[in-house]
Amino acid sequence: MSDTIVTHPLVIGEVGPGCKKVDPIVVADGVTRTFGGLKAVDVAHVEIPRGAITALIGPNGAGKTTFFNLLTGFDKPNTGEWSFEGHSLARVPAFKVARKGMIRTFQLTKSLGRLTVLQNMLLGATKQPGENIFTALIKPLWRTRETEITAKAEDLLARFKLDTKSEDYAASLSGGQRKLLEMARALMSDPVLVMLDEPMAGVNPALTQSLLGHIKELKSEGMSVLFVEHDMHMVRHISDWVIVMAEGKVVAEGPPETVMSDPAVIDAYLGAHHDTDLGDMMEDKNPVLEAQEAAATTAAQREGGH
Amino acid sequence: MDWGQIFNSAAGELLSPVTAAYALAAIGISVHFGYAGLLNFGQAGFMAVGAYAFVVPTLLFDFPMWAGMLSAIAASVIFAFLLGIPTLRLRADYLAIVTIASAEIVRYIVSTTGLTDITGGAAGLSGFNGGFTALNPFPPGSYGFGPWTYTANQLWVRVFGWSIVILAAILVYLLMRSPWGRVVKGIREDEDAVRSLGKNVYGYKMQALVLGGVLGALGGVVYVLPRAVQPSNYGTTLTFFIWTMLLLGGAATVFGPIIGAMIFAVLLTLSDSILRGAIDAGIITFISGTQAGQVRFMIIGLVLMLLVIFRPQGIFGNKKELSFNV
Numbered sequence: 001m002s003d004t005i006v007t008h009p010l011v012i013g014e015v016g017p018g019c020k021k022v023d024p025i026v027v028a029d030g031v032t033r034t035f036g037g038l039k040a041v042d043v044a045h046v047e048i049p050r051g052a053i054t055a056l057i058g059p060n061g062a063g064k065t066t067f068f069n070l071l072t073g074f075d076k077p078n079t080g081e082w083s084f085e086g087h088s089l090a091r092v093p094a095f096k097v098a099r100k101g102m103i104r105t106f107q108l109t110k111s112l113g114r115l116t117v118l119q120n121m122l123l124g125a126t127k128q129p130g131e132n133i134f135t136a137l138i139k140p141l142w143r144t145r146e147t148e149i150t151a152k153a154e155d156l157l158a159r160f161k162l163d164t165k166s167e168d169y170a171a172s173l174s175g176g177q178r179k180l181l182e183m184a185r186a187l188m189s190d191p192v193l194v195m196l197d198e199p200m201a202g203v204n205p206a207l208t209q210s211l212l213g214h215i216k217e218l219k220s221e222g223m224s225v226l227f228v229e230h231d232m233h234m235v236r237h238i239s240d241w242v243i244v245m246a247e248g249k250v251v252a253e254g255p256p257e258t259v260m261s262d263p264a265v266i267d268a269y270l271g272a273h274h275d276t277d278l279g280d281m282m283e284d285k286n287p288v289l290e291a292q293e294a295a296a297t298t299a300a301q302r303e304g305g306h
Numbered sequence: 307m308d309w310g311q312i313f314n315s316a317a318g319e320l321l322s323p324v325t326a327a328y329a330l331a332a333i334g335i336s337v338h339f340g341y342a343g344l345l346n347f348g349q350a351g352f353m354a355v356g357a358y359a360f361v362v363p364t365l366l367f368d369f370p371m372w373a374g375m376l377s378a379i380a381a382s383v384i385f386a387f388l389l390g391i392p393t394l395r396l397r398a399d400y401l402a403i404v405t406i407a408s409a410e411i412v413r414y415i416v417s418t419t420g421l422t423d424i425t426g427g428a429a430g431l432s433g434f435n436g437g438f439t440a441l442n443p444f445p446p447g448s449y450g451f452g453p454w455t456y457t458a459n460q461l462w463v464r465v466f467g468w469s470i471v472i473l474a475a476i477l478v479y480l481l482m483r484s485p486w487g488r489v490v491k492g493i494r495e496d497e498d499a500v501r502s503l504g505k506n507v508y509g510y511k512m513q514a515l516v517l518g519g520v521l522g523a524l525g526g527v528v529y530v531l532p533r534a535v536q537p538s539n540y541g542t543t544l545t546f547f548i549w550t551m552l553l554l555g556g557a558a559t560v561f562g563p564i565i566g567a568m569i570f571a572v573l574l575t576l577s578d579s580i581l582r583g584a585i586d587a588g589i590i591t592f593i594s595g596t597q598a599g600q601v602r603f604m605i606i607g608l609v610l611m612l613l614v615i616f617r618p619q620g621i622f623g624n625k626k627e628l629s630f631n632v
Contacts (some may be wrong), residue, residue: 028448036447040319060556064320066526067366072502074498074501074502093506094498094501094502095501095503095506097504097505098501098502098504099504103502103503104502105502105506106498106499106502110496110498110502111499112495112496112499113492113495113501114491114494115488115495118494119491119492122485123488123489123492123500123503123505124486124503126504128485130484130485130486131485131486131488131489132486133481133513133517136480136481136484136485136486137477137480137481137484139480139484142485143482146485169523185503186502186503187506188503189503243340253309277454294601
């Protein structure tokens with residue numbers, strides 16, 4: 001396998017873990033984070049392409065969310081440098097990262113329960129003179145901006161089909177609606193890079209489809225997207241690029257069609273049955289036999305490669 | 307029992323300067339807790355800082371009234387920074403621990419014998435009210451009616467105290483309807499979410515802490531205007547009285563803390579006078595007058611518990627807003 005050079009339009013040179021991108025939006029170097037004796041993140045080099053939907057996958061405990069937290073300033077690394085659009089962001093506080101146009105969402109949705117849906121949205125907007133404690137006292141100083149962002153918020157709420165809920169407390173929304181609200185709120189600031197931490201976790205299948213649509217829309221509006229996800233079908237469906245992490249390291253990279261068949265990925269993460277529905281498997285196949293066969297095949301492939 | 311006398315004194319409490327001072331301090335913790343979600347269990351400390359920063363320079367350096375007020379505000383700002391810088395980056399509980407401890411530290415410092423020359427030690431300070439009385443615009447005479455009959459000086463201290471309460475309420479109203487208030491309320495709900503939207507959470511928490519602290523300090527000034535300043539007044543009981551008032555009225559409301567303070571002051575006087583009256587009249591025989599003073603605090607503790615269990619939103623609070631368990 002390794003004697004054929006694989007290339008891709010997003011990449012300069014050969015595709016592989018840590019490969020150079022044509023137009024990277026985030027470049028990270030030597031980022032490490034240890035928790036006690038555990039090296040949760042140990043990324044030597046990774047670049048995230050601009051204008052594309054990039055998926056960050058990996059088994060539980062691979063360090064995906066920690067890496068997310070580091071990039072967005074919610075956690076401090078032990079070592080490492082990274083830049084966003086050419087500006088170094090290492091050790092920059094989270095709110096400044098967000099102001100630079102790198103907006104994230106959370107795995108466990110953080111809608112602000114006792115604020116209305118509309119207030120949640122307005123909170124996402126930037127450059128509000130009324131957020132200064134002194135100008136806040138004089139309404140004429142912030143009324144214009146307030147009207148602007150309210151109109152924008154209403155547009156976005158309509159797009160995410162939350163417009164009928166705008167006066168309700170966010171705590172009264174369903175789990176899926178909260179995910180939608182969080183994404184809509186992130187868009188209030190016109191971000192350059194949207195970082196979604198497990199956008200599909202806990203969302204029912206009916207809403208999944210519309211969430212997928214919204215993520216694709218972000219790309220068509222010129223934003224770059226980086227998301228952490230476990231659902232392989234979703235990853236395959238919408239991502240342009242997939243970065244695979246295991247034990248804190250980037251172990252593979254590539255377009256979704258090929259990265260899934262990378263033996264390193266299969267070994268590290270997916271297992272032999274990533275493509276089989278568990279139900280089907282139980283009905284008409286012997287899983288143990290199958291697993292042994294798959295392991296043998298992988299081993300043979302590897303030997304062939306060397 | 308002289309019911310007329312009992313109700314008269316209770317009604318008088320409604321507009322007393324102490325009630326105004328309580329109301330100011332309660333507005334202060336409504337900014338802290340009700341809006342910004344900061345657990346300040348040391349509001350008595352802010353009141354003490356305000357009171358002493360007002361009284362000490364007035365006595366030592368003959369500060370005029372306005373300079374004394376400015377000194378109280380400046381001292382409370384410094385006190386808020388001292389508390390906030392180490393704790394506001396941590397979880398909410400830490401601020402609670404630090405505030406309750408530092409309020410006690412303030413009380414012990416001002417009552418220590420080593421500082422008697424400056425703070426008056428455990429006996430406190432008096433004789434600083436001249437500057438304030440000299441500013442009295444009301445000519446001598448009797449004002450008002452019924453339980454609210456005042457001399458010119460009594461009227462002046464009430465007008466002054468309640469004017470500050472009204473100004474504070476307007477300030478809080480203006481801030482909380484603004485985008486600033488929205489950010490602060492967002493922080494109460496989830497500070498990481500607000501941080502992820504590009505707001506300087508630490509800065510906003512500090513602003514809220516300073517604002518509420520300054521209001522507490524002004525409460526401290528109003529509290530001492532008609533009397534002497536005494537360190538024993540600033541114990542933790544004072545802080546929990548103010549919390550009771552806040553929860554009684556409704557934490558995240560503009561009028562809640564004011565009405566809460568009024569109701570609390572009236573109930574406190576009423577329960578005391580009724581108990582004492584009943585003892586004097588021989589209706590209650592199993593406790594003494596001194597014990598009655600303690601019993602009413604037990605009653606207040608019970609009221610606070612019942613309030614938090616059965617009506618957590620207070621009198622003015624929005625039921626819907628608090629009915630979610632988030």
